[in-house]
Amino acid sequence: MSRPGVYLSGVERTFGADEIIVSKTDTKGRIIYANEVFLRMAGFSEGEILNQPHSIIRHPDMPRCVFKLLWDTIEAGKEIFAYVKNRSKNGDHYWVLAHVTPTFDKSGKIVSYHSNRRSPRREAVAKAEALYQELLAIENGHADRKVGMEAAFQAVVAKLQGAGVPYDEFVFSL
Numbered sequence: 001m002s003r004p005g006v007y008l009s010g011v012e013r014t015f016g017a018d019e020i021i022v023s024k025t026d027t028k029g030r031i032i033y034a035n036e037v038f039l040r041m042a043g044f045s046e047g048e049i050l051n052q053p054h055s056i057i058r059h060p061d062m063p064r065c066v067f068k069l070l071w072d073t074i075e076a077g078k079e080i081f082a083y084v085k086n087r088s089k090n091g092d093h094y095w096v097l098a099h100v101t102p103t104f105d106k107s108g109k110i111v112s113y114h115s116n117r118r119s120p121r122r123e124a125v126a127k128a129e130a131l132y133q134e135l136l137a138i139e140n141g142h143a144d145r146k147v148g149m150e151a152a153f154q155a156v157v158a159k160l161q162g163a164g165v166p167y168d169e170f171v172f173s174l
């Protein structure tokens with residue numbers, strides 16, 4: 001499902017099992033570092049991407065509740081693993097398994113965030129895609145975006161409770 005105005009080519013990009021897509025952001029999620037693999041996959045130059053919000057590569061198939069879970073977790077000072085579908089500048093897409101971590105200063109204050117992404121297994125992508133379609137449908141089923149996002153978030157929480165596993169293990173069981 002796509003939002004009007006966001007061009008999607010339908011072409012998937014992949015990257016090597018030995019490659020890592022790296023970016024760092026400030027505490028607001030603005031990109032302060034991106035490595036070569038990031039630039040190649042996202043299709044942006046360094047100049048185009050620096051100081052831009054990370055949502056510059058947001059794909060419209062991604063449910064908002066996944067990013068809520070991401071931000072709630074890292075702002076609480078914890079790490080998170082998440083499957084993410086990203087959109088390249090030209091409308092292509094690519095799946096990643098992201099590991100996002102906060103960086104602290106000496107006093108324990110969060111000063112930035114760091115994300116390392118590896119190429120996910122195909123079976124995991126298929127499962128994440130099905131789950132995200134379900135969550136997006138819940139989100140889009142509400143006129144109010146915030147209410148829809150909360151409903152989808154509760155659906156994830158219920159799934160985790162049903163499976164009896166913490167989010168990280170849930171991610172790895174996909």
Ligand SMILES: Cc1cc2nc3c(=O)[nH]c(=O)nc-3n(C[C@H](O)[C@H](O)[C@H](O)COP(=O)(O)O)c2cc1C
Pocket residue numbers: 023024025029053054055056057058059062067070071084086100101113114115
């Ligand atoms: C370190 C870090 C890495 C992130 N990586 C991505 C990413 O690869 N793709 C993405 O869509 N959002 C990523 N985000 C989340 C974005 O900040 C944002 O919450 C998301 O794109 C949803 O944007 P929206 O709230 O404007 O819809 C990242 C955030 C942080 C802190």
